[in-house]
Amino acid sequence: MASGWHRDIAVLIARIGIGIIFVAHGWQKLNDMTISGVQAFFTSVNAPFPEITAYVVTYIEIIGGGLLILGALTPLVGLLLFSVMTGAFVLVHVENGIFVENGGYELVLALGVGALMIAAIGAGRISIDNFIPGLRSPA
Structure with a gap:
């Protein structure tokens, strides 16, 4: 099992990179597409409860991405972000193949x-999780 500071630095870099992308995509939904645009898109792909889901997904991406960067509540946040990407995979991207240039699922x-x-x-x-008992990573 990998341990030590090299592991911690690698996980930090991964958290920051993935978190930035989630924050950017949530911010894009909030500001460029607007929530009403996200709701319309979610309606077009038959997402469940698009009026609510648009808000939930947008804020999971923004807040969850930020928490991922900070390393706060990562077991919960990671599962929420995975769930959002599973929805994007199933509802939007899977039928387009793997490559993102064709609308595929490689990024999600x-x-x-x-x-x-x-x-x-x-x-x-x-x-931050390192200071929360029960979430602390092994040395």
């Missing part, structure tokens, strides 16, 4: 499994 797959991996292994010692 990478983000989803990355978030799931962080949920499973923990945020590392360079994180």
Whole structure:
């Protein structure tokens, strides 16, 4: 099992990179598309309860991405972000194949499994979780 500071730095870099992408996508939904635009899109892809889901997904991406960057509540946040990407995979991207240039699922797959991996292994010692009993990563 990998341990030590090299692991913590690698997890930190992964959390920051994945978190930035989630925050950017949530911010894009909030500001460029607007919530009403997200609701309309979610309606067009038959997302459940699009009036509510648009808000939930947008804020999970923004807040969850920020928490991922900070390494706070990563088991919960990672699962929530994985769930959002699973929805995007199933409802929007799977029928387009793998490549993102064709509207495919490669980005949502990478983000989803990355978030799931962080949920499973923990945020590392360079994180807020490291100061929360029960979430502390092993040395």
